[in-house]
Amino acid sequence: xxxxxxxxxxxxxxxxxxxxxxxxxxxxxxxxxxxxxxxxxxxxxxxxxxxxxxxxxxxxxxxxxxxxxxxxxxxxxxxxxxxxxxxxxxxxxxxxxxxxxxxxxxxxxxxxxxxxxxxxxxxxxxxxxxxxxxxxxxxxxxxxxxxxxxxxxxxxxxxxxxxxxxxxxxxxxxxxxxxxxxxxxxxxxxxxxxxxxxxxxxxxxxxxxxxxxxxxxxxxxxxxxxxxxxxxxxxxxxxxxxxxxxxxxxxxxxxxxxxxxxxxxxxxxxxxxxxxxxxxxxxxxxxxxxxxxxxxxxxxxxxxxxxxxxxxxxxxxxxxxxxxxxxxxxxxxxxxxxxxxxxxxxxxxxxxxxxxxxxxxxxxxxxxxxxxxxxxxx
Amino acid sequence: xxxxxxxxxxxxxxxxxxxxxxxxxxxxxxxxxxxxxxxxxxxxxxxxxxxxxxxxxxxxxxxxxxxxxxxxxxxxxxxxxxxxxxxxxxxxxxxxxxxxxxxxxxxxxxxxxxxxxxxxxxxxxxxxxxxxxxxxxxxxxxxxxxxxxxxxxxxxxxxxxxxxxxxxxxxxxxxxxxxxxxxxxxxxxxxxxxxxxxxxxxxxxxxxxxxxxxxxxxxxxxxxxxxxxxxxxxxxxxxxxxxxxxxxxxxxxxxxxxxxxxxxxxxxxxxxxxxxxxxxxxxxxxxxxxxxxxxxxxxxxxxxxxxxxxxxxxxxxxxxxxxxxxxxxxxxxxxxxxxxxxxxxxxxxxxxxxxxxxxxxxxxxxxxxxxxxxxxxx
Numbered sequence: 030x031x032x033x034x035x036x037x038x039x040x041x042x043x044x045x046x047x048x049x050x051x052x053x054x055x056x057x058x059x060x061x062x063x064x065x066x067x068x069x070x071x072x073x074x075x076x077x078x079x080x081x082x083x084x085x086x087x088x089x090x091x092x093x094x095x096x097x098x099x100x101x102x103x104x105x106x107x108x109x110x111x112x113x114x115x116x117x118x119x120x121x122x123x124x125x126x127x128x129x130x131x132x133x134x135x136x137x138x139x140x141x142x143x144x145x146x147x148x149x150x151x152x153x154x155x156x157x158x159x160x161x162x163x164x165x166x167x168x169x170x171x172x173x174x175x176x177x178x179x180x181x182x183x184x185x186x187x188x189x190x191x192x193x194x195x196x197x198x199x200x201x202x203x204x205x206x207x208x209x210x211x212x213x214x215x216x217x218x219x220x221x222x223x224x225x226x227x228x229x230x231x232x233x234x235x236x237x238x239x240x241x242x243x244x245x246x247x248x249x250x251x252x253x254x255x256x257x258x259x260x261x262x263x264x265x266x267x268x269x270x271x272x273x274x275x276x277x278x279x280x281x282x283x284x285x286x287x288x289x290x291x292x293x294x295x296x297x298x299x300x301x302x303x304x305x306x307x308x309x310x311x312x313x314x315x316x317x318x319x320x321x322x323x324x325x326x327x328x329x330x331x332x333x334x335x336x337x338x339x340x341x342x343x344x345x346x347x348x349x350x351x352x353x354x355x356x357x358x359x360x361x362x363x364x365x366x367x368x369x370x371x372x373x374x375x376x377x378x379x380x381x382x383x384x385x386x387x388x389x390x391x392x393x394x395x396x397x398x399x400x401x402x403x404x405x406x407x
Numbered sequence: 408x409x410x411x412x413x414x415x416x417x418x419x420x421x422x423x424x425x426x427x428x429x430x431x432x433x434x435x436x437x438x439x440x441x442x443x444x445x446x447x448x449x450x451x452x453x454x455x456x457x458x459x460x461x462x463x464x465x466x467x468x469x470x471x472x473x474x475x476x477x478x479x480x481x482x483x484x485x486x487x488x489x490x491x492x493x494x495x496x497x498x499x500x501x502x503x504x505x506x507x508x509x510x511x512x513x514x515x516x517x518x519x520x521x522x523x524x525x526x527x528x529x530x531x532x533x534x535x536x537x538x539x540x541x542x543x544x545x546x547x548x549x550x551x552x553x554x555x556x557x558x559x560x561x562x563x564x565x566x567x568x569x570x571x572x573x574x575x576x577x578x579x580x581x582x583x584x585x586x587x588x589x590x591x592x593x594x595x596x597x598x599x600x601x602x603x604x605x606x607x608x609x610x611x612x613x614x615x616x617x618x619x620x621x622x623x624x625x626x627x628x629x630x631x632x633x634x635x636x637x638x639x640x641x642x643x644x645x646x647x648x649x650x651x652x653x654x655x656x657x658x659x660x661x662x663x664x665x666x667x668x669x670x671x672x673x674x675x676x677x678x679x680x681x682x683x684x685x686x687x688x689x690x691x692x693x694x695x696x697x698x699x700x701x702x703x704x705x706x707x708x709x710x711x712x713x714x715x716x717x718x719x720x721x722x723x724x725x726x727x728x729x730x731x732x733x734x735x736x737x738x739x740x741x742x743x744x745x746x747x748x749x750x751x752x753x754x755x756x757x758x759x760x761x762x763x764x765x766x767x768x769x770x771x772x773x774x775x776x777x778x779x780x781x782x783x784x785x
Contacts, residue, residue, distance in 0.1 A: 136658065213700055257660075270704050280514065281704030282635075288701055293693040293719055300723045302700050309701070315671040322591055322680050323666055323687070324702055326648050326659030341671055345678045 104250040107243045107401040113393055117247065120354045124330070125254050131352040133330055135255040140331035141321060141342060142248070144262035144269065144286075146376035147335045147358050148277060149240040150229075152367045154375060156236055157264045163227055164207040164219070181206065205306035209289060212301040213267065220271035234405060237276045242407075243399045244333075244358070248277060256331065259283045261321060261342060263313045267304070285320050287312040314338050318345040333358065336376040340384055347388060356391035357381055365402045366395060482628040485621045485779040491771055495625065498732045502708070503632050509730040511708055513633040518709035519699060519720060520626070522640035522647065522664075524754035525713045525736050526655060527618040528607075530745045532753060534614055535642045541605055542585035542597070559584065583684035587667060590679040591645065598649035612783060615654045620785075621777045622711075622736070626655060634709065637661045639699060639720060641691045645682070663698050665690040692716050696723035711736065714754040718762055725766060734769035735759055743780045744773060 104121075108114040124133040145151040165184045169175045176182040180199050183191035192199065208216070224237055232239065248258050260269060260279050266286035273279045288309040291302045312320050318341050321329065332339075332346035335358040343355040359378065360369050370378040385392050393399075401407060482499075486492040502511040523529040543562045547553045554560040558577050561569035570577065586594070602615055610617065626636050638647060638657050644664035651657045666687040669680045690698050696719050699707065710717075710724035713736040721733040737756065738747050748756040763770050771777075779785060 266701065266704070282702070284704065291697045291700060293696050293723070295722075300696070300719070300726045302697060302723075318671050318678070319669045319680060322669060323644065324660070326644070326662065341678070344673075345671070345680075348678045 101253070104253075105243065105246050107246055107399060109398055109400050111394075111398050113391060113398045116391055117250075117354070117356075120331075120352065121250065121254050124352055133351065137327065137330060138251075138254070138256040139259065139325060139327050139329040140251050140256045140333075141259045141261045141285075141317075141329045141346070142244070142332075143317075143334040143336070143339050143342070144260050144264055145335075146360065147241075147333055147339075148244050148248075148260070149236070150366065151375045152369075153231060155264065156239075157268050159230065160220075160223055160227070160268065161204055161207040163223065165203055168206065175206075208265070208267075209304045209306040212296075212303055213291065214301070216267055216304055217271045220268060224272040224276070234403075237272065238405050239403065240276060241358070241399075242401050242404045245277065245404075247333075248279070251331065252278070257283065259285060259321075259325065259329075261312070261317050261332075262286045263311075263338060265289065285312060285324055315341045317342040321345075330354070332356075334381070335360065336378050337381045338376075340381050343381075343390060344384070344388075347390070354391065355385075355388075356393055357385045358393045359395060361394050362396040362399075362402065365406065368396075479631070482631075483621065483624050485624055485777060487776055487778050489772075489776050491769060491776045494769055495628075495732070495734075498709075498730065499628065499632050502730055511729065515705065515708060516629075516632070516634040517703060517705050517707040518629050518634045518636045518711075519639045519663075519695075519707045519724070520622070520636065520710070521695075521712035521714070521717050521720070522638050522642055523713075524738065525619075525711055525717075526622050526626075526638070527614070528744065529753050530747075531609060533642065534617075535646050537608065538598075538601055538605070538646065539581055539585040541601065543581055546584065553584075586643070586645075587682045587684040590674075590681055591669065592679070594645055594682055595649045598646060602650040602654070612781075615650065616783050617781065618654060619736070619777075620779050620782045621771075623655065623782075625711075626657070629709065630656070635661065637663060637699075637703065637707075639663045639690070639695050639710075641665055641689075641716060643667065663690060663702055693719045695720040699723075708732070710734075712759070713738065714756050715759045716754075718759050721759075721768060722762070722766075725768070732769065733763075733766070734771055735763045736771045737773060739772050740774040740777075740780065743784065746774075 105114055123129050123131050126132060142148055145155050162184055165181055169181055169185045176185060180195050180202060227236060229236060229239055251258055258279055260273060264286050266284055266288050269286055270281045270284045273284045290305040290307040290309040292305055293302055328349045329346045331354045332343050333356040334343055347353050347355050360367055362368060370382060483492055501507050501509050504510060520526055523533050540562055543559060547559055547563045554563060558573050558580060605614060607614060607617055629636055636657055638651060642664050644662055644666050647664055648659045648662045651662045668683040668685040668687040670683055671680055706727045707724045709732045710721050711734040712721055725731050725733050738745055740746060
């Protein structure tokens with residue numbers, strides 16, 4: 030049952046990807062970003078966000094201290110001075126004020142953020158799907174025999190018509206080939222290389238550059254105020270962890286995603302964990318509050334998402350006592366990013382928008398509320 | 408498959424409990440503790456460890472600061488000055504010394520501890536099994552109709568002969584009745600009440616008094632030295648979290664146990680998580696390193712256990728680079744605690760002892776290495 034939901038979800042994402050590949054011209058109508066695609070191509074490191082202190086893992090401890098010092102001095106500089114920014118700052122100021130009736134103890138300052146479409150972009154498809162395709166191509170280069178498999182051959186040749194014919198089971202096979210049969214150490218190395226080198230198919234940017242600067246500032250602002258910030262995403266935990274700290278400043282043990290099963294075994298006298306081609310946990314929709322409880326053990330007081338998939342996490346967060354903050358990132362900027370909600374095949378936002386209005390959740394209007402979207406705009 | 412392993416494990420534990428109940432005289436031969444059983448009965452709070460600063464949740468932040476100040480001044484006072492104590496102190500001193508080649512960054516100072524038999528006692532049976540029996544009796548008091556079920560009636564009447572006849576499926580049913588069909592909030596309240604009031608069947612002590620003081624000191628010592636300490640247990644996460652901080656100073660998000668499935672739903676307009684009678688994760692043996700990786704995302708540098716069940720966690724911990732510490736708590740004290748290893752039906756330690764000797768893991772001899780075992784001895 031869980032497996033079938035997983036594959037259905039992945040199938041949908043897959044078609045988004047295939048469709049977008051076949052309709053690039055349509056996507057291009059909505060954005061004028063491709064002309065800047067090659068500007069930053071020379072950057073060969075994941076450290077791309079120079080003006081906020083999220084850099085390499087080695088520097089994080091020091092930089093965190095720096096952030097603490099800068100605490101509350103001009104927070105959220107990439108946000109326009111709209112009501113949205115004021116709401117966030119008022120919330121943080123209130124719940125960290127020991128004299129306020131809404132004061133929240135640091136041990137309860139849990140903030141959860143969806144990833145795709147909330148912290149970084151998700152068009153033309155979820156970046157993990159793009160990774161799977163990159164990985165299949167690389168594997169076929171290393172081992173040409175893999176191309177005897179017609180599906181793999183189709184991926185390598187960008188023959189998306191054929192790939193599509195294989196449907197759900199085909200996508201399952203591709204994900205298995207791309208993400209299992211290796212140890213967790215090996216997969217970490219693969220992911221680190223990918224995030225450092227792979228380019229987005231439309232913008233030509235590194236994926237680590239496709240992050241929302243205002244959201245990085247929000248994470249920093251919350252951490253400066255002793256919030257514990259977690260990523261809660263439908264993407265794979267193992268997909269996100271190798272770069273969560275260098276890109277978002279979020280450590281490995283604060284990353285909750287979908288999980289593959291692992292097998293513990295001794296290989297050549299050394300214990301290893303091998304990634305199996307089976308789903309252990311599919312972290313979507315109602316599964317998000319469940320995994321937050323199973324892993325963190327507490328209800329968040331702050332939650333941000335961007336899609337209907339995030340509704341249960343936001344509902345659950347807001348159901349506790351005291352002051353709480355739920356926010357929806359609304360993709361309204363067709364020039365600097367992508368504009369989509371109700372009818373989108375990635376990050377569909379339909380009922381979530383109704384819920385936000387009904388329950389007075391914060392709606393972040395990317396076009397109006399954000400001075401800068403991507404760090405490379407600066 | 409996983410489910411069957413779970414029930415098999417529980418079945419074994421169950422028989423240990425039943426056997427021990429029928430053979431109290433045999434157990435008593437090994438210990439002379441029952442005569443002190445009523446001494447502390449008047450204590451009506453979970454805060455029983457007065458001489459080390461692990462007290463109520465409210466005080467924890469302050470107390471932690473206190474601990475930091477006391478850092479490295481006379482650590483491990485309840486340990487005798489044996490080689491074991493020296494090995495631990497030498498390890499911590501070395502890996503926290505920035506000038507040492509074995510220095511470990513604070514972000515990698517992950518320490519994992521088994522719970523039953525490592526941090527608190529596990530005789531005559533795992534305390535979660537004892538909780539399940541207590542809970543069934545309480546439920547039957549609230550709702551006498553439950554006793555129409557012959558198995559429940561047998562538990563209520565301490566008719567263990569009949570209970571035993573129901574075997575594995577019987578135990579599954581009892582656990583379901585005791586631990587599901589309630590919301591997570593309700594279960595937290597149940598556990599908090601139990602840990603505050605329930606008494607151990609042989610010593611008459613609160614379960615929170617049946618903790619090993621030297622291990623509490625070790626946790627404090629590691630935390631003082633910026634280690635992140637996690638509990639990694641076969642017991643239920645939801646069973647442990649409601650008291651992990653007040654009893655051990657370990658916060659909810661550092662507790663990794665077995666898990667039941669949860670369902671997110673809206674009840675009377677309010678989102679809740681309901682505990683289902685299905686196993687989500689059975690955190691035993693090879694599943695321990697797997698859950699550590701899935702949830703924490705890093706290999707520990709310190710791990711302590713007491714049974715064969717902990718072998719993979721310790722093997723995996725020791726397989727990394729640099730200096731690491733693995734320890735086995737060996738139950739050698741038949742007077743102050745219980746003496747058991749190879750042939751024990753709880754916490755069996757057979758191959759684990761061989762592995763410890765072969766790989767030079769630390770073996771803690773409770774009788775020789777510990778000046779005090781339980782806080783109430785003081």
